Amino acid sequence: MSDWRDEVEALTLKGQIKMPYTWSVGETGSRFLVALRDEQKILANRCPLCGTVYVPPRKNCGTCFADIGTDDWLEVGPEGVVTAFTIIHQAHPLQPLATPFAYAIIQLDGADVGFVHILKDGWDRLKNGVRVRAKFGIERNGRILDIDGFEILT
Amino acid sequence: MEKIAIVGAAQTKYESRKADQTFYDMVFDVTTAALEDAGLTLADIDNIITVSNDFLDGRTISSMAVGEAAGAHDKNISTVEGDGTFGAFYGAMRVLGGFRSTLVVAHSKGSEGNPQFISNAMFDPIYHRPLGLDTTSAAALQANAYLTRYGITEEQCAQVAVKNHGNARHNPLAHQPLEISVEEVLRSPKVADPLKLLDCSPVSDGAAALIIGNEEIARKAKTKPAWVKGVAHCAEEYFLGDRDLANPKALRDAAKRAYQMAGIRDPRREIDVAEVYDAFSYMEPLWLEGLGLCDPGQGGQLTESGLTAMNGALPVNPSGGVLSAHALLVAGLARLIEASLQIRGEAGAHQIPGVKTALAHGTHGPCGQSHCIWILGES
Amino acid sequence: MARRVAIIGTGQTHHRSQRRDVNGREMIHEAVQRALADCELTMRDIDAVVIGNMDHFEAINSVDTWSVEGSGGVMKPIMKVTTGGTTGTSVAIAAYYHVASGMFDKVLAIGWEKNSESDTTGAIVTCSDPIWDRYSYSGAIPSLATEASAYMEKYGATQRDAARVALRERTHAQNNPYAHMHGRPLTLDEILDSPMLAYPIKLGDICPRTDGAAAVVFAAEDVAEKLAPRPAWIKATAVRHTYSWFGDVDQRTGLESLERAAREAYAAAGIKNPAEDFDVAELYLPYSYAGLKWIESLGFCGPGQGPQFIWDGHTDMGGKIPVNPSGGVMSTNCIGATALLRVAEAAIQVMGKGGARQVPDVKTALATGFGGCWWSDVVILGKEKPA
Numbered sequence: 001m002s003d004w005r006d007e008v009e010a011l012t013l014k015g016q017i018k019m020p021y022t023w024s025v026g027e028t029g030s031r032f033l034v035a036l037r038d039e040q041k042i043l044a045n046r047c048p049l050c051g052t053v054y055v056p057p058r059k060n061c062g063t064c065f066a067d068i069g070t071d072d073w074l075e076v077g078p079e080g081v082v083t084a085f086t087i088i089h090q091a092h093p094l095q096p097l098a099t100p101f102a103y104a105i106i107q108l109d110g111a112d113v114g115f116v117h118i119l120k121d122g123w124d125r126l127k128n129g130v131r132v133r134a135k136f137g138i139e140r141n142g143r144i145l146d147i148d149g150f151e152i153l154t
Numbered sequence: 155m156e157k158i159a160i161v162g163a164a165q166t167k168y169e170s171r172k173a174d175q176t177f178y179d180m181v182f183d184v185t186t187a188a189l190e191d192a193g194l195t196l197a198d199i200d201n202i203i204t205v206s207n208d209f210l211d212g213r214t215i216s217s218m219a220v221g222e223a224a225g226a227h228d229k230n231i232s233t234v235e236g237d238g239t240f241g242a243f244y245g246a247m248r249v250l251g252g253f254r255s256t257l258v259v260a261h262s263k264g265s266e267g268n269p270q271f272i273s274n275a276m277f278d279p280i281y282h283r284p285l286g287l288d289t290t291s292a293a294a295l296q297a298n299a300y301l302t303r304y305g306i307t308e309e310q311c312a313q314v315a316v317k318n319h320g321n322a323r324h325n326p327l328a329h330q331p332l333e334i335s336v337e338e339v340l341r342s343p344k345v346a347d348p349l350k351l352l353d354c355s356p357v358s359d360g361a362a363a364l365i366i367g368n369e370e371i372a373r374k375a376k377t378k379p380a381w382v383k384g385v386a387h388c389a390e391e392y393f394l395g396d397r398d399l400a401n402p403k404a405l406r407d408a409a410k411r412a413y414q415m416a417g418i419r420d421p422r423r424e425i426d427v428a429e430v431y432d433a434f435s436y437m438e439p440l441w442l443e444g445l446g447l448c449d450p451g452q453g454g455q456l457t458e459s460g461l462t463a464m465n466g467a468l469p470v471n472p473s474g475g476v477l478s479a480h481a482l483l484v485a486g487l488a489r490l491i492e493a494s495l496q497i498r499g500e501a502g503a504h505q506i507p508g509v510k511t512a513l514a515h516g517t518h519g520p521c522g523q524s525h526c527i528w529i530l531g532e533s
Numbered sequence: 534m535a536r537r538v539a540i541i542g543t544g545q546t547h548h549r550s551q552r553r554d555v556n557g558r559e560m561i562h563e564a565v566q567r568a569l570a571d572c573e574l575t576m577r578d579i580d581a582v583v584i585g586n587m588d589h590f591e592a593i594n595s596v597d598t599w600s601v602e603g604s605g606g607v608m609k610p611i612m613k614v615t616t617g618g619t620t621g622t623s624v625a626i627a628a629y630y631h632v633a634s635g636m637f638d639k640v641l642a643i644g645w646e647k648n649s650e651s652d653t654t655g656a657i658v659t660c661s662d663p664i665w666d667r668y669s670y671s672g673a674i675p676s677l678a679t680e681a682s683a684y685m686e687k688y689g690a691t692q693r694d695a696a697r698v699a700l701r702e703r704t705h706a707q708n709n710p711y712a713h714m715h716g717r718p719l720t721l722d723e724i725l726d727s728p729m730l731a732y733p734i735k736l737g738d739i740c741p742r743t744d745g746a747a748a749v750v751f752a753a754e755d756v757a758e759k760l761a762p763r764p765a766w767i768k769a770t771a772v773r774h775t776y777s778w779f780g781d782v783d784q785r786t787g788l789e790s791l792e793r794a795a796r797e798a799y800a801a802a803g804i805k806n807p808a809e810d811f812d813v814a815e816l817y818l819p820y821s822y823a824g825l826k827w828i829e830s831l832g833f834c835g836p837g838q839g840p841q842f843i844w845d846g847h848t849d850m851g852g853k854i855p856v857n858p859s860g861g862v863m864s865t866n867c868i869g870a871t872a873l874l875r876v877a878e879a880a881i882q883v884m885g886k887g888g889a890r891q892v893p894d895v896k897t898a899l900a901t902g903f904g905g906c907w908w909s910d911v912v913i914l915g916k917e918k919p920a
């Protein structure tokens with residue numbers, strides 16, 4: 001079978017979808033991010049039906065499908081326990097820092113669900129069950145990265 | 155449930171870069187080939203389901219690129235965005251709901267976009283996307299949770315990669331047929347602990363199509379029908395921290411309902427072959443646990459014991475699986491097609507002898523958040 | 534054999550240009566809760582969920598899995614169906630087949646969009662083929678403007694005729710508390726004096742960008758009859774997504790996809806004289822000229838008779854076939870929800886729940902979707918259970 005590319009040059013075109021987005025954080029998420037920014041506190045909220053303490057807080061519980069409201073909010077962390085982790089070796093431009101660094105799912109003290117964030121160092125001590133503590137950034141803008149990362153406590 | 159069957163199918167060869175074909179070309183090729191496989195013409199096809207994703211295709215309304223290539227001119231058509239098994243599920247419902255036949259076609263070209271940017275967009279823009287998470291790093295968290303929970307070893311995961319890449323040597327359409335050792339997998343470059351390069355599926359270009367028909371169409375088609383005995387899907391929570399990543403409960407639920415529909419009581423004995431969505435090596439044992447084909451924590455031993463090998467009691471991924479060819483969206487449809495070929499006895503060099511009941515599995519969402527299970531039978 | 538299927542409940546947000554108080558997932562949840570409340574069900578009663586939107590308006594890849602907390606998909610079957618502007622009708626039709634197939638008894642269909650989160654035109658231009666159309670003939674307005682000018686040329690229709698359609702939509706919206714343009718009436722002169730966007734389309738001729746969500750509950754025959762005092766039965770659905778390139782569309786003829794889809798659906802539902810047989814229509818009219826031409830493609834009147842039909846008041850409230858009592862797309866356009874809102878509003882009319890926008894004694898209602906590359910979807914609903 002002859003290849004058509006022997007007869008005509010195979011062209012490719014470069015393109016990019018590059019668009020600005022402005023995501024509404026909403027009332028629930030704004031309370032959480034403002035507390036990170038202004039008070040260096042990690043807020044959670046509790047489902048009135050099943051009692052699950054969610055962090056980040058939720059407007060409604062996905063399991064009970066009920067509104068959570070603003071009554072039962074609490075502070076969780078800043079310490080917690082690593083329940084899963086990975087050390088990242090392969091770099092890509094969307095990562096907030098250079099490799100190697102680690103992602104971890106952290107069970108913050110007082111919360112019932114895991115919280116995904118980053119660890120910048122201390123790999124030799126990193127294992128599931130290790131205690132960690134949130135370290136806040138100096139410049140904070142109301143983003144999840146206002147927590148600069150979690151540090152391993154010996 | 156009324157009787158419906160997969161009566162024809164086609165796949166492209168899976169490759170790292172199909173520079174000579176547009177989406178339209180690939181979809182046209184597999185549509186034509188699926189019709190030919192079934193011995194049907196476009197006039198026998200009542201409606202079309204395309205499967206595509208706007209992020210992968212770099213195009214809003216990505217289905218626009220392929221409708222005519224799929225033969226949809228003057229026909230009813232719709233588009234599912236997700237794994238091909240979900241598109242096939244909708245296609246099956248349309249046959250059960252009044253059409254005689256549905257052609258389901260999926261395509262993707264990983265080579266034309268940036269997989270990390272595209273998979274990062276699956277994560278929540280407020281809480282997770284800024285962390286830079288992508289499919290692979292999230293999977294690494296799941297692998298860590300699973301391996302630590304049960305003491306499953308990286309060697310056991312590597313055995314899956316060795317087996318599936320080895321099986322792919324008997325599948326001429328596979329992207330990465332490889333003869334490799336456990337040592338080579340373990341020594342391959344680290345990607346995200348515990349995942350090494352050879353624990354991860356490649357990103358492939360490819361397309362696949364299948365035809366689902368009612369009994370009338372099954373009689374008309376020249377192929378041996380692969381009857382749909384059971385099918386179900388289910389999704390679990392979205393946030394990784396809300397989930398028990400080592401316990402795929404949505405998969406359990408979908409499997410339970412699919413088995414119930416198919417009248418399967420003891421899946422381990424009754425299923426003759428399984429094609430599961432092993433995007434990463436650890437996923438094969440984890441999904442086999444979720445499918446109830448072994449007890450929780452026992453998945454790691456299955457490859458070592460030879461149970462899941464081509465000549466084992468429960469061959470898993472004789473095609474080479476997703477580890478050997480991973481065109482996103484297409485990969486689940488490919489599992490379903492491979493299962494149908496096993497029922498037909500036409501899987502060529504990777505045919506398992508005497509298959510009466512076959513299982514196909516697709517996943518969608520980070521770390522297998524959503525699963526779709528199909529049980530096919532020869533009668 | 535397909536099972537009979539009916540809509541038993543609908544819910545929608547109060548549509549706005551921007552909903553900062555909620556993220557997308559939370560906005561979806563609002564519509565779902567209202568739909569469940571409308572048919573007195575809880576999420577536990579729902580067997581499966583179908584959801585749709587357009588990816589690049591919010592840049593969420595795989596909305597089905599991302600949404601579960603708000604859409605109710607936790608530990609349920611959920612799938613995403615998406616076809617551009619027709620997404621809402623595609624979602625409704627998918628929910629119909631979920632039930633008609635016998636696989637599920639109660640299915641939730643969701644359409645949503647938060648158009649405030651991106652540049653709508655920036656996203657929509659990428660629907661054009663990147664090799665052939667994207668840099669030459671793309672976005673929603675240019676091809677609509679081409680259709681409008683071709684129609685004017687052929688039949689002598691005027692900008693004033695189009696403005697009369699826009700006036701109807703905006704006037705009807707004043708009866709719909711959910712409409713984005715509720716509380717913002719316009720006069721014919723204000724529409725005619727609005728700025729020109731692309732000849733002959735003026736700002737007053739085109740749909741807005743909206744944040745909003747819609748949810749609709751579909752149920753199997755026995756469930757519907759038990760739960761709903763007056764279910765809205767699905768009598769027919771038909772879809773034609775025919776063109777792949779914008780240049781393929783012959784703008785000198787009627788809207789071919791709509792003509793073909795309508796022909797199939799009318800035959801299935803026994804519609805012989807649409808203007809008489811339908812009591813109300815909720816049509817996906819993204820701009821005013823569609824309200825002149827596409828009612829011809831639907832057979833409400835003959836070719837070129839659209840303007841006269843409109844000026845005679847046949848499509849106004851109290852007319853022969855009221856069109857868009859809700860105010861239509863030109864009064865609310867949360868794109869992934871837009872076509873589902875047509876189905877929901879048609880169901881509301883059949884169920885008699887329309888309040889100030891209710892057309893009296895609706896027996897048969899028409900809903901349409903439009904999108905993609907001049908694609909059309911048709912859904913026919915009725916008070917009488919289909920044969």
Ligand SMILES: [Zn+2]
Nearest residue numbers: 047050061064
């Ligand atoms: Zn709860």
